Amino acid sequence: MTRAPGLTLGVVGGGQLGRMLGEAAAPLGVEVVVSDPTPDAPAAPVVRDQVVGGFDDEATLRELGERADYLTFEIELADPDVLERVGRETETPVHPRPETLRTIQDKLVQKRRLRDAGVPVPAFRGVDSAGELREALDELGYPAMLKARQGGYDGRGNVPVHGPDDVEDAFAALDGPAMVEEFVDFERELAVMGCVGVDGRDTFPVTETIHEEEILREMVAPARAPAKVRERARGVAGDVLDVMTGRGVYGIELFETRDGQILLNEIAPRPHNSGHWTIEGCHTSQFEQHVRAVCGMPLGTTAQRAPTATANILGDVDGRQEASLAGLDAALRTDALAVHWYGKREVYRLRKMGHLTLSTDRERDALLGSVREVRDALTFE
Ligand code: ADP
Numbered sequence: 001m002t003r004a005p006g007l008t009l010g011v012v013g014g015g016q017l018g019r020m021l022g023e024a025a026a027p028l029g030v031e032v033v034v035s036d037p038t039p040d041a042p043a044a045p046v047v048r049d050q051v052v053g054g055f056d057d058e059a060t061l062r063e064l065g066e067r068a069d070y071l072t073f074e075i076e077l078a079d080p081d082v083l084e085r086v087g088r089e090t091e092t093p094v095h096p097r098p099e100t101l102r103t104i105q106d107k108l109v110q111k112r113r114l115r116d117a118g119v120p121v122p123a124f125r126g127v128d129s130a131g132e133l134r135e136a137l138d139e140l141g142y143p144a145m146l147k148a149r150q151g152g153y154d155g156r157g158n159v160p161v162h163g164p165d166d167v168e169d170a171f172a173a174l175d176g177p178a179m180v181e182e183f184v185d186f187e188r189e190l191a192v193m194g195c196v197g198v199d200g201r202d203t204f205p206v207t208e209t210i211h212e213e214e215i216l217r218e219m220v221a222p223a224r225a226p227a228k229v230r231e232r233a234r235g236v237a238g239d240v241l242d243v244m245t246g247r248g249v250y251g252i253e254l255f256e257t258r259d260g261q262i263l264l265n266e267i268a269p270r271p272h273n274s275g276h277w278t279i280e281g282c283h284t285s286q287f288e289q290h291v292r293a294v295c296g297m298p299l300g301t302t303a304q305r306a307p308t309a310t311a312n313i314l315g316d317v318d319g320r321q322e323a324s325l326a327g328l329d330a331a332l333r334t335d336a337l338a339v340h341w342y343g344k345r346e347v348y349r350l351r352k353m354g355h356l357t358l359s360t361d362r363e364r365d366a367l368l369g370s371v372r373e374v375r376d377a378l379t380f381e
Pocket of ligand 1: 122145147156157158181182183184185189211214215253265266
């Protein structure tokens with residue numbers, strides 16, 4: 001039976017995702033404690049407490065486990081072995097399960113697992129040398145995307161291979177175990193936030209994600225794809241959830257091909273940037289849903305309130321400098337627009353510093369145009 005005040009949720013990672021988890025947990029009577037190596041991490045001001053320590057530091061995670069009723073993570077750099085051991089020894093359930101994290105951390109293992117479960121994925125091969133890459137591309141053809149198996153994010157760790165002349169340099173750029181994948185000539189990129197709770201599983205309305213230089217810039221929901229395609233995307237996301245073990249929210253990134261088929265790109269075993277729009281756009285946000293799921297509470301509805309567009313606020317400066325964002329008045333004057341500032345002290349080029357969400361009953365093209373315009377008027381000085 002759920003009570004308020006109730007549980008304490010321990011979160012490995014105290015970045016913006018930890019911060020938004022803290023914001024969503026408080027009204028449910030759930031206290032959040034995060035762990036993060038950077039003192040005064042973005043989540044710190046909005047959660048009960050921060051334990052300062054590395055994502056794979058056993059003593060840090062043990063303290064978190066001892067203080068919490070449930071453990072989760074907002075960053076894939078958490079160490080699944082340490083999480084598993086700490087969860088067992090402190091008798092604190094970890095969700096999603098560390099084994100899921102282990103599968104997802106390695107892009108090759110992840111893709112194999114999903115392909116074997118019947119989830120549609122782009123053609124891919126594991127490659128450990130430039131020679132193997134060349135052989136793989138003789139079969140898959142050019143262009144292709146070479147990906148580091150571990151540690152890549154926001155496009156870092158991905159290298160496009162345009163033709164045979166690129167093979168040596170592309171492999172040298174990663175210099176480690178990699179996978180290569182056919183280049184998908186997509187119509188759109190989509191994402192579905194899926195959730196697994198004690199009382200079942202569900203998917204949020206499909207998000208259209210707009211990337212530039214492999215970095216997520218804007219989102220539109222529902223995606224401007226035909227209803228049939230959106231249904232297909234939610235279906236694939238449901239199949240993905242069947243492969244995951246443990247409760248929580250999963251960010252499922254997809255490609256919509258030119259002929260309306262869905263291919264899985266990758267999964268994040270946590271709330272994801274592509275689901276930030278749900279804070280204003282849905283009755284239950286992805287963050288609230290994650291708290292509910294992990295803590296064993298009933299899931300909330302995934303129904304959408306209104307058409308929604310979100311724009312990321314990314315660093316636009318050269319070098320590193322103290323973060324000071326100017327031009328917020330226009331944003332604050334815009335009806336139905338919400339500002340989310342992540343509280344990061346330092347800004348550098350393309351760092352995710354915040355986002356803006358416009359959620360109201362208007363055409364999606366217009367929503368996207370307006371939120372972009374407001375975002376583009378912001379600048380770091
Ligand atoms: P990360 O883990 O860094 O987010 P992803 O593998 O999700 O990296 O790739 C980031 C972006 O790169 C994708 O959103 C997409 O725009 C592009 N991309 C990745 N894989 C492919 C592919 N096989 N074909 C075409 N574009 C791709």
